[in-house]
Amino acid sequence: MSSDALSPSLDVRVNDFSIQIATVNGSGSQTANNVLMRSIFQMGVPVSGKNLFPSNIAGLPTWFTIRASAQGYTARRATNEMLILMNPETAKEDVQKADGGCLVIYDEPLKLEGLRNDLVYCPVPFQKIVTACCPEPKLHKLVKNMIYVGVTCFLLNIEPEEAKKAIAKQLKGKAKAIEINVAAIEAGFLWAKENIKNPSPLKVVRDNKTLGKIIVDGNEASAIGCMFAGVTVLAWYPITPASSLSESLIDYLEEYRKTPDGKSTYAVVQMEDELASAGAVLGAGWAGARSMTTTSGPGISLMSEFIGLGYFSEIPGVFFNVARTGPSTGLPTRTMQGDIDICAKCSHGDTLHINLYPGNMQECFEFAYQSFDLAERFQTPIFVVSDLDLGMQNWMSDPFSYPDKPYDRGKVLNQQQLSEIKEFARYRDVDNDGIPYRSLPGTPGGKGAYFTRGSGHNDRALYSEKPEDYVALVDRLKRKYYSAKSFVPKPILRGNGSDSGIIAFGSSDPAVIEAQDELGRMGRKVDYMRLRALPFTSEVDEFIKSKKMIYVVEQNRDGQMAGLFKEAYPADAAKFISILHYNGLALDAQSIVNEIVSKS
Amino acid sequence: MSNAPTASSVPPSNKLGLTKQDYVGSKSTLCAGCGHDSITAQLINAAWEMNIDATRVAKLSGIGCSSKTPAYFFNQAWGFNAVHGRMPSVATGASMANRNLINIGVSGDGDSMSIGLGQLCHMIRRNVPIVYIIEDNGVYGLTKGQFSATADKGSVLKYGSINSLEPIDPVTLAIELGCGFVARSFSGNPKQMNAILKAAFAYEGTSIIDIVSPCVTFNNHDSSTKSYKNIKDHEMPLHELGFVAFNELENVEIPAGESKTVSFPDGSKVTFRNIHENYDPTDAVAATKLIKESLSKNELLTGLLYIRPGSPDFNKVLNLVDEPLATLDLQALKPSPQVLSEIMESLT
Ligand SMILES: Cc1ncc(C[n+]2csc(CCOP(=O)(O)OP(=O)(O)O)c2C)c(N)n1
């Protein structure tokens, strides 16, 4: 039946292909997909995985894409060389949409082979195989997924031992479950060996490019960063795709941040909504904690009144925005860089916020660590803006190095220091950097006592409606914001000498790197600057000045970041050309290349 | 605000060596006669008498005339005038950050019963340690006299509009939510306020104190149900309250006889000499029933309506270390390089 299934005419691709797996949400396929991804990783081949899931607990279609790339490219590819179709609901459509020449593995009864004649079909009798290898009928639905892992291992030349190792890691300690799944992998492998005669054009060949690397998602990476940063108060409210940051952090805190007698060096509270999360972050920051919250767009909207209070009354706090597709509920399980504007200037009145844009796993970790220093140094809410693609997808990364830098707790006067100064004025710009000194509630002696308010105040924190006091205050806040230029992460430059450039940030990075390489191969050299923070630093000024034409690549409809550039660099406004991507899918290199070519 | 000493006498000091003057704040900017100022005065008296260390106090409030008052007491304390209705979350954060703080929340009926109702409920549910005062005038004073959600049905605004909706009653709500210290008082009843505030200072956890506090500018006319006159006519003190702090037990004779005593874990005691027959302040159902019955008879029951000492406050539930989280240092907060290696190993 399948002996002639694989046509030898297909292009051979070694360590360079994408597989898409279509399943039903909640069917347990996630474990199988991760095992497959890990197996390729363990074969030493760079890999990335993307889960395209619905906003649903069980029953709706979900797709998982695995990309292997010898060159180490990790962005989503728009084309796939292999499909595994387990979902009867979408199988026909998936076949219709498949790229020509694609290898299609599917559940035999779906009978897809007649739909198109430019694909290579490989029907697999999943039910028959699972019935033979798994004695427990109620587990069949779950275990079927592991059979496609076995079949794929055979097809791609992945050593089945690697898949077994991966399953053991995934199901750590659950001996019975491991046994059942290993049997399924073996059964799938054996079936393929006996029934698929022609070699597959896609191959995994052992390499050493993943040696010492880790696989992690951005939310977990940030959680680890927060734990090492000494977060003391986490106030949060669940929302996809940010929840797993808090949930992962809670696990790490419970494991590593208790005293020997079992007491907690942190407080975690799931608040009643995001308004309350923001309020608790500010209350805690005001009282001296390293406080944070995690949320996504709808939560940021709710928090915006408090963020203005934090900005105006100068209270530290870290706000993680793991962005999703908005506005409103939007596409809650899809990615977007759509909150650039709201986080840059969140709240009413004149507000400017320090923003960090991590672009990879190491930065998800490091910026989380650094954000607490910035919050306390500048006594203000800090936004760490990532997105679903960074936060929830699995990425390969170098391991994180220990952050040796001690904490920067900012300008806090203790009892002793307070007693040595003549007068404590909470909002006085003593050092001429826009940053005043603060005291923590409860500091003995009472000399540091002051009144925090969102209404107008003078430098002694006393109520004031005087025009000159107000202007002095907001002008100082602006100076303070710009003094952060020398503290925030500088941009990363890639390539130099071209008079055209690309600016991108955050999760766009892998696709932009790949696009830049591709453009180079096409003879169009462009330089690339990856922005990592607001306010813009002097390196950003230089890059913009040095270019005649700048493509601003971002994942939103309105070119929000390009707008910030045009506002900050009005004389250069004509240089900025937006390359926009906003369909909810992770950015891919090919569409950037196409757009740049068409716009130049 | 403080009791002016006679010309010759030295002002008396409390156990911390502080005079009442040490507990005052800036000059009030509220309307002359505003009930809120009387509450401020009683806070100063109660704190002085209770030897409260003001430098450990966090004064927290929302927005409103009532919420301005933390500026008018305890100059040596830190104040935080937050956003309208959302002070409970700020208090929750501050309390977790520094468990040694003595939290005093001052709010209004608009602040707590409308925009901030959700946060108030959740703060009570968590039993955040705070003395939470609702200065209740039935109107939004600061925005010039609109009805609030505690306005009684049928009450008439200064310019004629009538409230046709049922009020939300903070005290029955707090009891329903499981609050272990629920009181109501009247800004014209200094003695009762004083006893309630002192007991609240001794209580661990959330104490909710609804103090009817007439707005002389917008809600003190004859057709208002929250005017001085109307409240004076309808107030029904439930009991005569006595409060004895744990460190004063020896000096004070606890009245015997028909009075009831409730002890706090630290040894402090509140005594209730009943005016109302058979009232048990530790019975939530009975308390709710009596409050509702009185309201339907157009009486305003005041006193310490419900008390249940002993529930662990939120910081105890969180099992926090003894030292405030705010002052923990790097040693306590930053896991070792070995921990990072261990985590990295698990991710390979
Ligand atoms: C978000 C927001 N909405 C509206 C207001 C306007 N506002 C200020 S005080 C207030 C009502 C205060 O009423 P209450 O809490 O009863 O205090 P009172 O002035 O009566 O003591 C309102 C609506 C505000 N400050 N913030």
Ligand code: SF4
């Ligand atoms: S308006 Fe009413 S509540 Fe406000 S200060 Fe005046 S009397 Fe008091």
Ligand SMILES: [Mg+2]
């Ligand atoms: Mg009011």
